[in-house]
Amino acid sequence: MRFRLFLREPSAVFWTFGFPILLSIALGIAFRNRPPEAVSIVVQAGPGADAILRELASPLIKARVQDGEAARRELRSGKVVLLIIPAAEGAARTYRYDETRPEARMARALVDDALQTAEGRLDPTPVRDERVTEPGARYIDFLLPGLVGLNLMSSSMWGIGYMIVDLRTKKLVKRLVATPMRRGDFLLSFVLMRAVFLLVEVPLLFAFGWVVFGVRVVGSPLLLMGLAMLGSLAFAGLGLLVASRARNTQTVGGLMNLVMMPMFIGSGVFFSTSNFPDGMQPLLRVLPLTALNDGLRAVTNAGAGPSQVAFAAVVLAVWAAVSFAAALRLFRWR
Amino acid sequence: MRYPGGVAAIDGLDLDVHAGECFGLLGPNGAGKTTTVEILEGLLEPTAGDVEILGMRWSTDERRLRERLGVSLQETHLPERLTVIEALILFRSFFTKGREPEDVLRAVSLEEKRASYYEKLSGGQKQRLAVACALVGDPDLLFLDEPTTGLDPQSRLQLWDVVTEFKRAGRTVVLTTHYMEEAERLCDRVGIIDRGKLIALGSPRELIAALGGREVIEVTLGGGAIGEDRVGALSGIRGVSAVRRVAEGLALTADPLHVALPALLDHLRGAGLQLERLATRHATLEDVFVALTGRGLRD
Numbered sequence: 001m002r003f004r005l006f007l008r009e010p011s012a013v014f015w016t017f018g019f020p021i022l023l024s025i026a027l028g029i030a031f032r033n034r035p036p037e038a039v040s041i042v043v044q045a046g047p048g049a050d051a052i053l054r055e056l057a058s059p060l061i062k063a064r065v066q067d068g069e070a071a072r073r074e075l076r077s078g079k080v081v082l083l084i085i086p087a088a089e090g091a092a093r094t095y096r097y098d099e100t101r102p103e104a105r106m107a108r109a110l111v112d113d114a115l116q117t118a119e120g121r122l123d124p125t126p127v128r129d130e131r132v133t134e135p136g137a138r139y140i141d142f143l144l145p146g147l148v149g150l151n152l153m154s155s156s157m158w159g160i161g162y163m164i165v166d167l168r169t170k171k172l173v174k175r176l177v178a179t180p181m182r183r184g185d186f187l188l189s190f191v192l193m194r195a196v197f198l199l200v201e202v203p204l205l206f207a208f209g210w211v212v213f214g215v216r217v218v219g220s221p222l223l224l225m226g227l228a229m230l231g232s233l234a235f236a237g238l239g240l241l242v243a244s245r246a247r248n249t250q251t252v253g254g255l256m257n258l259v260m261m262p263m264f265i266g267s268g269v270f271f272s273t274s275n276f277p278d279g280m281q282p283l284l285r286v287l288p289l290t291a292l293n294d295g296l297r298a299v300t301n302a303g304a305g306p307s308q309v310a311f312a313a314v315v316l317a318v319w320a321a322v323s324f325a326a327a328l329r330l331f332r333w334r
Numbered sequence: 335m336r337y338p339g340g341v342a343a344i345d346g347l348d349l350d351v352h353a354g355e356c357f358g359l360l361g362p363n364g365a366g367k368t369t370t371v372e373i374l375e376g377l378l379e380p381t382a383g384d385v386e387i388l389g390m391r392w393s394t395d396e397r398r399l400r401e402r403l404g405v406s407l408q409e410t411h412l413p414e415r416l417t418v419i420e421a422l423i424l425f426r427s428f429f430t431k432g433r434e435p436e437d438v439l440r441a442v443s444l445e446e447k448r449a450s451y452y453e454k455l456s457g458g459q460k461q462r463l464a465v466a467c468a469l470v471g472d473p474d475l476l477f478l479d480e481p482t483t484g485l486d487p488q489s490r491l492q493l494w495d496v497v498t499e500f501k502r503a504g505r506t507v508v509l510t511t512h513y514m515e516e517a518e519r520l521c522d523r524v525g526i527i528d529r530g531k532l533i534a535l536g537s538p539r540e541l542i543a544a545l546g547g548r549e550v551i552e553v554t555l556g557g558g559a560i561g562e563d564r565v566g567a568l569s570g571i572r573g574v575s576a577v578r579r580v581a582e583g584l585a586l587t588a589d590p591l592h593v594a595l596p597a598l599l600d601h602l603r604g605a606g607l608q609l610e611r612l613a614t615r616h617a618t619l620e621d622v623f624v625a626l627t628g629r630g631l632r633d
Binding site: 172175178179 | 375376377400401405407410411412425428429430
């Protein structure tokens with residue numbers, strides 16, 4: 001019954017299925033594979049400037065010669081990341097750049113390497129470059145499972161939270177309580193509804209990722225679905241819990257954001273959780289979205305087996321059980 | 335039952351509803367009717383007092399009680415995109431035994447709307463569906479909270495038929511209303527509630543008889559304000575049992591009419607008062623309410 005009602009709200013269908021696809025298209029475009037970008041630098045006009053320009057001939061370096069004052073201005077405004085001040089033969093050449101800017105440090109290394117080599121430096125050990133571009137190690141491969149996780153979280157929580165508060169404000173919850181309906185059944189129906197949608201949602205997103213970006217699921221699809229199912233149960237439980245007391249949609253919206261924001265940022269959707277300080281890691285690891293994302297990624301990209309994702313599965317199952325039980329206790333029935 | 339802050343919504347209300355009767359709770363808006371039925375329905379917990387229904391109590395037999403109760407709340411909203419028959423099937427699924435949804439659909443004359451979405455129904459149809467959802471569990475006791483408020487006359491008549499049909503099967507109905515007409519038509523007994531207190535209890539006939547007269551004479555007199563002594567004099571007329579002020583003049587409760595009316599005309603003529611308007615009608619529960627509280631039902 002819930003299922004039919006949902007399908008009769010076209011906008012809800014879009015937000016569940018269309019939105020994540022649009023998001024991954026947008027991000028896919030932003031992070032599509034392209035040749036490494038060239039760094040822009042400037043050489044201060046003076047004796048030796050043209051020689052430097054010649055030595056820097058490389059597709060990775062975009063260099064120009066400018067007068068002293070103009071060159072400094074360009075550096076200050078960030079148009080270029082490095083300023084080279086040429087020096088007389090034998091004297092020290094000056095690199096002027098902002099050390100805290102990764103691009104600037106990269107430019108310094110590239111420029112110095114190119115100039116020293118051109119001026120006769122010999123590398124003691126020969127090197128061979130192996131460039132990684134094959135599917136499975138690109139940013140989109142990292143991103144897609146994270147987006148699936150994010151989508152499971154937001155569609156479960158918003159879908160359930162809003163629906164329940166809406167039913168409550170329309171006094172439908174009160175009407176249902178006046179029947180012999182079991183209260184647990186009522187709450188369970190929301191959780192099961194989410195589980196059913198998931199059977200469509202997750203394969204759809206992965207199929208999309210495979211067709212458009214060539215993201216392949218290395219591990220078992222069944223294990224992937226199992227994890228997604230646990231994740232969806234955990235978020236459905238949280239959605240119920242968040243909605244269990246709220247009397248209106250404003251309240252539930254605020255609570256939703258409060259619960260989801262930390263996970264949005266801290267659960268490794270767009271970038272790895274390892275960017276956070278070590279002290280926060282244990283905390284981040286037990287967030288349901290972190291567990292889900294880690295699990296999905298392990299299966300999708302690394303082909304992990306059941307034993308490797310057991311921790312994630314346990315975390316999700318605990319969240320699901322605890323939040324559902326708490327929601328059943330706290331739920332405001334009128 | 336008390337609201338936060340200590341205002342009693344209903345206070346010391348004692349009621350017995352007999353099996354097989356239609357009992358009406360009557361009163362103006364805010365009198366405590368809904369609070370009373372919601373306590374009876376087990377949706378609100380009384381701060382003090384006891385409720386016993388079909389020999390059971392909410393604290394111990396909630397599920398068994400729910401199986402035997404049909405409830406129509408003051409406002410029932412169903413999901414907008416649910417069809418009529420789906421709503422009935424859904425509510426039927428909550429009960430272990432009950433009536434066929436198709437059967438109930440016929441009882442409330444909604445067969446034509448079988449596959450319509452809830453949002454497409456008119457107010458009267460929505461209300462009939464709400465009552466149908468209460469009937470689908472085949473209850474022994476039916477609660478209807480203001481079932482016809484805001485409905486057009488035709489929808490009201492249709493709902494009255496549904497209730498009458500249910501009563502005929504020997505089942506019990508408790509309904510609230512602020513329409514006196516509805517109470518007189520449907521109810522075997524009514525309780526009149528005002529400000530959380532039960533102020534009268536009996537069959538509509540008994541309550542009207544207690545006014546001291548079954549007829550009401552309304553008069554409008556010319557020539558300025560009517561003094562207290564005049565009101566006193568009028569209530570002394572033979573056959574008149576009470577006089578009260580109404581918007582356009584005075585209302586006299588009279589019985590028998592053929593004695594009171596000539597006496598009234600004689601009195602007015604003797605006092606040199608000019609009669610601008612005179613009308614007579616049967617006394618209603620509205621008059622009972624006004625006589626008891628000094629206020630109209632819809633004030």
